[in-house]
Amino acid sequence: MAETKTNTKKDLITGTGRRKTAVARVFMYPGGGSVLVNDVPIEEYFSDLPYQKDGWKRPFNLLDIKPEEAYDVSIKVHGSGKSAQMDAVVHGVSWALANANPDYAVVMRKNDLLTRDSRMVERKKYWLRKARKAPQYSKR
Numbered sequence: 576m577a578e579t580k581t582n583t584k585k586d587l588i589t590g591t592g593r594r595k596t597a598v599a600r601v602f603m604y605p606g607g608g609s610v611l612v613n614d615v616p617i618e619e620y621f622s623d624l625p626y627q628k629d630g631w632k633r634p635f636n637l638l639d640i641k642p643e644e645a646y647d648v649s650i651k652v653h654g655s656g657k658s659a660q661m662d663a664v665v666h667g668v669s670w671a672l673a674n675a676n677p678d679y680a681v682v683m684r685k686n687d688l689l690t691r692d693s694r695m696v697e698r699k700k701y702w703l704r705k706a707r708k709a710p711q712y713s714k715r
Contacts, residue, residue, distance in 0.1 A: 586605055587602060587604060588602075588604070588672075589602055590668060590670030590672070592666030592667025592668070592670060593691055594663040594666060594692050595654075595659040595695060596659070597652060597654040597659040597660045598652065599650055600650070600652075601649075601664070601667035601668050601670070601671045602648070602671075603647070603648050603649075603668075603671050603672075603675070604649075605645070606646060607644075607647060608642060608647065609648070610631070612651075613650070613652060621657060624657055624661060627658070627661050630665060633688070634665065634668045634672050634688055635672075637682055638672065640672075662692065666688065666691065669683045669688035
């Protein structure tokens with residue numbers, strides 16, 4: 576009978592990434608290189624972002640790690656749009672790698688990958704049409 580390796584909690588590496596209202600929870604296991612976002616391969620999930628196709632690999636590229644050979648990655652992401660979700664995934668993967676090895680955190684910090692981008696949509700104010708757009712002013 577074939578033996579299947581079960582991942583223990585000790586093998587699990589986690590990280591959380593955020594951007595706008597998108598939240599990505601990243602779970603990494605030592606393994607063969609499958610990358611799933613919400614149980615869909617990452618290439619399919621982010622297929623409408625051709626300019627950012629390999630954006631999620633940026634933390635791995637900085638560390639000269641091939642994600643296909645090193646880790647199985649499972650990502651749960653929700654909120655906001657696809658572009659902000661991709662940024663949240665990059666942030667989450669960076670934190671997971673930083674949690675895996677403190678030496679990686681130094682490289683990530685230098686390249687600004689552990690810093691959360693705090694820009695959010697400004698709230699709408701009453702009497703205004705949007706956050707800052709006011710009705711046209713008429714003197715007479």
